[in-house]
Amino acid sequence: MRLLIHDNYDLLSRWVANYIVGKIKAHQEKTSEPFVLGLPTGSSPVGTYRELVKLNQKGRVSFQNVITFNMDEYVALEESHPESYHSFMYSNFFNHIEIPKENINILDGNAENLEAECLRYEEKIKAVGGIDLFLGGIGNDGHIAFNEPGSSLTSRTRVKTLNTETRMVNSRFFENDLNKVPKLALTVGVGTVMDAKEVVIIVSGHQKSRALHMAVEGGVSHMWTISALQLHHKSMIVCDEGATDELKVSTYKYFKDIEKDNIDPALASQGDQYLF
Ligand SMILES: N[C@@H]1[C@@H](O)[C@H](O)[C@@H](COP(=O)(O)O)O[C@@H]1O
Numbered sequence: 001m002r003l004l005i006h007d008n009y010d011l012l013s014r015w016v017a018n019y020i021v022g023k024i025k026a027h028q029e030k031t032s033e034p035f036v037l038g039l040p041t042g043s044s045p046v047g048t049y050r051e052l053v054k055l056n057q058k059g060r061v062s063f064q065n066v067i068t069f070n071m072d073e074y075v076a077l078e079e080s081h082p083e084s085y086h087s088f089m090y091s092n093f094f095n096h097i098e099i100p101k102e103n104i105n106i107l108d109g110n111a112e113n114l115e116a117e118c119l120r121y122e123e124k125i126k127a128v129g130g131i132d133l134f135l136g137g138i139g140n141d142g143h144i145a146f147n148e149p150g151s152s153l154t155s156r157t158r159v160k161t162l163n164t165e166t167r168m169v170n171s172r173f174f175e176n177d178l179n180k181v182p183k184l185a186l187t188v189g190v191g192t193v194m195d196a197k198e199v200v201i202i203v204s205g206h207q208k209s210r211a212l213h214m215a216v217e218g219g220v221s222h223m224w225t226i227s228a229l230q231l232h233h234k235s236m237i238v239c240d241e242g243a244t245d246e247l248k249v250s251t252y253k254y255f256k257d258i259e260k261d262n263i264d265p266a267l268a269s270q271g272d273q274y275l276f
Pocket of ligand 1: 040041042043044045071072136137138139140143144145146166
């Protein structure tokens with residue numbers, strides 16, 4: 001697993017956006033098949049979306065031949081609710097880029113049959129040849145998508161009960177009223193993320209530092225589902241200084257040193273041969 005430590009959130013966001021653009025362009029040079037991109041919500045990727053929109057508007061990348069799959073969505077929250085992940089994705093990203101609507105996939109948390117919806121999602125990912133790059137964030141408790149502590153590390157897309165900590169953290173988007181935060185979500189599984197050809201996770205801020213410590217320095221454990229990435233052949237965490245507060249000094253220095261030539265956002269889209 002690679003760990004890239006940036007001075008601040010803005011640099012991190014620029015780096016990740018440039019990296020994704022590099023991947024899309026390299027793919028498009030090789031094949032006319034669409035690039036399949038997994039996407040998260042939350043505050044962590046907002047800066048990356050902002051930078052991707054800028055790069056798109058400058059003509060540096062096209063999303064015409066990109067298919068997206070979002071990680072998760074609340075159950076029984078109307079799509080039009082301002083805090084639905086549908087609303088989030090359109091207002092932060094899709095409304096600002098030229099991507100065909102039919103290329104956008106987000107789980108339907110209002111489907112009549114939620115289990116069938118999850119199965120349909122898995123089948124659709126398979127049908128387009130799998131996810132080329134899954135971008136993600138993590139919760140304070142190390143959950144990836146909505147794979148809360150204790151989730152099977154081989155889990156697939158399914159209905160998931162949200163724990164109180166996650167609902168409390170997310171209550172900031174629901175007038176700080178825990179009762180307004182949905183109790184269930186649809187989420188891709190840890191196994192679904194692990195099947196992606198590449199996984200890039202954004203970790204920002206001190207509140208994520210324990211999760212980053214467990215992800216990088218702890219063992220693989222279902223109690224910190226992000227730690228499954230240690231078993232992925234091409235995974236990378238991109239973090240800012242604040243998120244490193246719980247890392248050992250030696251771990252911090254190790255990754256700072258080995259990635260020192262790759263940290264400039266302008267170089268992010270260069271090849272990553274020999275780095276994983
Ligand atoms: N389901 C989402 C996750 O996909 C996201 O990673 C996490 C962290 O969000 P933030 O980036 O706002 O800290 O929030 C939610 O739980």
